[in-house]
Amino acid sequence: MGRRSKKFGGGGKRGTRPTNYAAIEKSNEKFESYYNGLKVVPEDEKEQFWEALRRDLPNSFRFTGSRKHALAVQERLKDFYIPNITSIRYEGELVEPPKPVPWYPDQLAWSMTTPKQVVRRFPPFASFHKFLVSETEVGNISRQEVVSMIPPLLLDVRPGMVVLDMCAAPGSKSAQLMEMIHAGEEEQMKSMTDRLENKDAQVARQQGRVEIADLLNGEAELDGFEDDGRSTGLLIANDSDYKRAHMLIHQMKRLNSPNLLVTNHDATMYPSIRLPSLPVADGKRSPNRYLKFDRILADVPCSGDGTARKNVNVWKDWNPANGIGLHPTQARILVRALQMLKPGGRVVYSTCSMNPIENEAVIASAIDRFSQTRAVAPASKPETALSRPIKQKSGQQFEEPFKYLDSQLKEFDTIFKFYDLSPQFPKDRFMVRNADGRPHKTIYYTTALARDILTENEGTGMKFVHCGVKMFVKQDVQRPDVCPWRIQKDGLTLLEPWIGTGRTVKIYKKTTLRKLLVEMFPKVNDGGWKELGELGEWARDVDMGCCVLKLIPTNEEDGFHEHMVLPLWRSLYSLNLMLPKEERRAMLLRLFNDETPLVNTTHKRDAATAKKEEESLETSQALGEDGRESEDVIKQEAIL
Known part of the structure; x- marks a missing residue:
């Protein structure tokens, strides 16, 4: 089984050249004659079959997390990025935009066949790529092959x-x-x-x-x-x-x-x-x-020859012995799975290989052992919209x-x-x-x-x-x-x-959230709370400690479309949204299409307050005061 990267983009270190996979010839006589002999596809589809294996695998991704949140992120893709992409022409033809996988529930899986040169050339695709990267970093999107x-x-x-x-x-x-x-x-x-x-x-x-x-x-x-x-x-x-x-x-x-x-x-x-x-009557031994x-x-681990569209080394390295060597391990895993199954339960056995030795032969060996207590169910019925690999873009x-x-x-x-x-x-x-x-x-x-x-x-x-x-x-x-x-x-x-309500606060305006996302540690004391909008008076009066920020959806133009809860920390002098920087950036891009750099407001205040703090140092020491804002900030920044 191949290891898959979770991030979009990437590449080698600077100064190095990536492997030229295009130079690997997508041809292997043993590979082709083996599967032609097995007749894995009808004779009249054989040519199409090998042509499909030689085509590049489309990029695909899936919206992850709870259904409601995944649909909210998906809505941003459909309403903002897709319309900007559909009008792009390259070499006289309209570029095919990303499309939902037709059989995946709620259109939460998408694939795209756009060439890299198009993605790099047109700004709407560059913007879309940033969206994919930022949402992948925070876990809202997962790079995953359609077939998996x-x-x-x-x-x-x-x-x-x-x-x-x-x-x-x-x-x-x-x-x-x-x-x-x-x-x-x-x-x-x-x-x-x-x-x-x-x-x-x-x-x-x-x-x-x-x-x-x-x-x-x-x-x-x-x-x-x-x-x-x-x-x-x-x-x-x-x-x-x-x-x-x-x-x-x-x-x-x-x-x-x-x-x-x-x-x-x-x-x-x-x-x-x-x-x-379980509890038992007195004097009786409790069974394990x-x-x-x-x-x-x-x-299960497999030879992976079904990944030839993505892993071009399959064409170079394929050997029939690969599948034969893995068969015993695969069979033992399936047998152990069946032993641990509840009555009426279900095991799904899967590989990314086309080899019957790794698939049908493994199932047959399990049937021989468990024929009286286990049954094999066909895989084609539950997902009626699925088609064979030759007729779709999956690999x-x-x-x-x-x-x-x-x-x-x-x-x-x-x-x-x-x-x-x-x-x-x-x-x-x-x-x-x-x-x-x-x-x-x-x-x-x-x-x-x-x-x-x-x-x-x-x-x-x-x-x-x-x-x-x-x-x-x-x-x-x-x-x-x-x-x-x-x-x-x-x-x-x-x-x-x-x-309870004592440590929670509700906000209704996206502008309030944007300020908290962009500004880290906005000041609350000395009138700073007045700049926090609907949050200001609450921030001024609430005691120090952790709080819960609730984003309440409304029908207003500046309102939220999705209910969310976020942690806040009220320190002696400031307020801080307890989110890592990459999540702040992703939310800014998704909710506001905003790439504004994050601002640590304490850095702005350092120079202005340094002289004042120096002048008040003797007085502070005499009064026994501690917990100045600079100390407070240091402890807060350790969270980010």
């Missing part, structure tokens, strides 16, 4: 399911599976949030009595969302290579899901995962329980331990009181990653099933590499009454419905 999007769709994953991706790196398919596990979660959480905001529910919330069943008022609760509207599903993504497992983590962390576990095991011998024993999966993706380590925190820790008392968090929010799913099991810097949050798996399998030899989403990070503060634990953006959407 098919296996996750065939799995038919639904919220509440337990899913295993046996050979997951680099993670594009795992990301698809995770999105399916969370499908519909936004609507369920929104429904619950609306009910929480009603006065009667607020009273119940403060008393810790509110239940999702009460909030639904008799409406049917969807399967998979029994955890107060959150998805109860779990994805375990595995890779046998430790470095590739970390590449997988990098790809998946951008989805900010507590429903993910990453492991590092040989898929042919994937270990059984223990679950907590092991995790079984609803869905398993076995996207030794140490890990910190996972330690769950005691729900009675004093840190939780501080956090829950400061943010007015509902007692309904579970305290028994927070963990840290250090040997002493104390919250020193970062607190993570996981699902209940992930917690049970991690605690039950500690010391058993299971190699867990990653789990959980960052929820709280410790911040230096200058006052003892301020909660030092700030909410991390990764976990904010999970926490939002349960946070």
Whole structure:
């Protein structure tokens, strides 16, 4: 299986010449005679088949994340960039713009055949390219081949399911599976949030009595969302290579899901995962329980000769022995997958090879072993719009331990009181990653099933590499009454419905957000709050610490089209949107088509305040004052 880059563009180092793939002749007598002899396509389509393999593979990408947010980013592409591209002519002909993949749900997958010389020559394409790069950097777009999007769709994953991706790196398919596990979660959480905001529910919330069943008022609760509207599903993504497992983590962390576990095991011998024993009658021995999966993706290592359009080395290096050597490994992975499957579950076996030895022969060997308990389902029926490739344009380590925190820790008392968090929010799913099991810097949050798996399998030899989403990070503060634990953006959407109104603020105008995106650390004291528009008076009066900024959609011209929540930090003298610089730039480009350089307002103030601070130094020392803005800024900048 080939390794795929997540970024658009790229190239070699300066002063070096890239490999001239065009110089490789796309011809190999053994390769062609082998597949012609197997009659993988009808005789009258043979010529078209080889012509298709010699054509360059189109670029393709997918909008990622929650469905609502992915559609919002996609809307920018359709409404702004595509209209500017469709009018371009090159060598007398209209250039074909990017097009949605017709069979992919909600048009969230796109492909383009535009030559590089056209992209470089015309400004609308250059602007479009910047959009792709910035959104890819922050994880809203993923570079993924069209053909690799098919296996996750065939799995038919639904919220509440337990899913295993046996050979997951680099993670594009795992990301698809995770999105399916969370499908519909936004609507369920929104429904619950609306009910929480009603006065009667607020009273119940403060008393810790509110239940999702009460909030639904008799409406049917969807399967998979029994955890107060959150998805109860779990994805375990595995890779046998430790470095590739970390590449997988990098790809998946951008989805900010507590429903993910990453492991590092040989898929042919994937270990059984223990679950907590169920309560039994006195005197009886509790039987061992092991995790079984609803869905398993076995996207196995293969010779990759189906990637000839992208990997031209296939033409040069192809040999029939490649597939023969991989067959035993592929068969063992599929057998292990079937052993771990729940009754009624589904395994999708996939390769990027055309070789029957790696495909039909592997399936046949599994059928021989499991013919009484397993059935093979045809892959063509669920996705009726799919066509064959000829007719479309596709082609030794140490890990910190996972330690769950005691729900009675004093840190939780501080956090829950400061943010007015509902007692309904579970305290028994927070963990840290250090040997002493104390919250020193970062607190993570996981699902209940992930917690049970991690605690039950500690010391058993299971190699867990990653789990959980960052929820709280410790911040230096200058006052003892301020909660030092700030909410991390990764976990904010999970926490939002349960946070009280005292640490939240709503804005309705994009101009307010733009100022916060462009200016880092805008001043609040000495009248600086007056320049913050609708946010000004609140910023002036709110106490120091972390806050939640809610972007409320309206029908106004200057209004938002999408609900978002972002973390803010109110320091002694300034306000700061807690977003990394690349995410600020991506939001500016997407929402405002704005490439304005970011401004650190503290640099502007340094020269103006230096003399004043020098003159007041003696007085400050005599009064015992500390926490000047320059110190405050240094501690804040460490966040970016």
